[in-house]
Amino acid sequence: MASWVLSASGLKPLPSAFPRPGVGAVYRDSLSKPRFLRPAATGSDSMSYVARDVAVVFGLAAAAAYLNNWIVWPLYWAAQGTMFWALFVLGHDCGHGSFSSNHKLNSVAGHILHSSILVPYHGWRISHRTHHQNHGHVENDESWHPxxxxxxxxxxxxxxxxxxxxxxxxxAYPFYLWSRSPGKSGSHFDPNSDLFVASERKDVITSTVCWTAMAALLVGLTFVMGPMQMLKLYGIPYWGFVMWLDFVTYLHHHGHDDKLPWYRGKEWSYLRGGLTTLDRDYGWINNIHHDIGTHVIHHLFPQIPHYHLIEATEAAKPVLGKYYREPEKSWPLPFHLIGNLIKSMKKDHYVSDTGDVVYYQTDPNLQ
Structure with missing residues (x-):
C-alpha cells in the first residue's frame, strides 16, 4: 500500500527529492480513526494541560521570588523560559483548532496564552497558517524559509x-513579528500588512490591543516591583522562550545530515512540502512542550490534538515508509541538537534563484 500511496500522482520523483502523493491517501490509510482529528468541543483535555502549565509557571515564579538567591535564579530562568515555550505551544494549538472544536474557546484561550508571552495571537496565527499551507516552498513559505x-x-x-x-x-522571533524575514514586508501587528486580507483586519486589531495591554501591564509591574525584579522574573525567561521557539522551529526544517529539497512551481505539493519537515526528539522536554517534536504528522494534519501526535505518527510511519526519517534519540536533554544547529548555520545559507527543486548552498565566507 505504501508504494501505491507514494506514487499516486504517476510522476517519478526526482533524484533525492520527495514524491508527489495525495495527502488524502495518507489519511485514509493511517489516520482515519476519528480521535486523531476531533478535539473535544469543551477543550477539556487541552485545558488540563493549560492548568498544569499555568500552575507550574506561577509556582516557579513564587519559589524563585521567595528564595531569591543567585544559585536559584539561573535554574529558574531555564525552567521558566521552557514553560513560557510550553504555553506558546498550547496557544499555537488554539490557532490550528486542535485545542478545541469550539472556535470562541480557541480564540479566548489563544489570546490569553499568547498575549501573556507577548505574541499577537491572530497576527501570528494567520502567518503560521500561511507557513503550513506553503511548507517547503522557497518563496511562499513563511517560517525560516530559505x-x-x-x-x-x-x-x-x-x-x-x-x-x-x-x-x-x-x-530573531520578536524582530520577525515586527518586520518579517528578509525579502518579505509587513508586520504581525499592522492590520493593513500584506500578511492579511481585509476580513482578517479586525482580528489583527484585537490581538494587537491584547498585546499592548500585556505590555502595559508589564510596564506597570516594573514600576511596582522594580526593573531588576521584573527582569529576573519575566524578562530573562521571555528571552529563554524566544530561544526555544527559534531553536525548535529552525531545526524542524533544517539541519538534517541529508540535504532536504525545497520546491517551487509545479514541483511543489502539500505533501511534498510536508515531508521536508523533520521530527526531533527532546528527551525529558518532549512532554513539557507537548510533543511538538512530532512535527511531520503535525504539518500534514495540523488539526490533530497534541496529545494524539505520537500515536498518529506511529500510525503513519508504515504508509510514509522511507520518506519518514526517525529522529535521533535524546536522553535526558537534547544537547546533540546544538551540533545540528551549528552545522546547519555553517552550511545552509541560500538556494538557487532558479529551478523548481533546489537545495541549500554554502557561502564559504560564512563557514
Missing part, C-alpha cells in the same frame, strides 16, 4: 553575519 541567492547577496555584511552567527538567529 533565502534565494539574489536576496542573500543583497543583504549587507552585518545582517548576513548576524543571521548565521549564533546566538543571534536564536533571538
Amino acid at each position: 533565502l534565494s541567492e539574489k536576496i542573500f547577496r543583497q543583504l549587507d555584511s552585518a545582517t548576513r553575519t548576524l543571521r548565521f552567527t549564533l546566538p543571534f538567529p536564536m533571538l
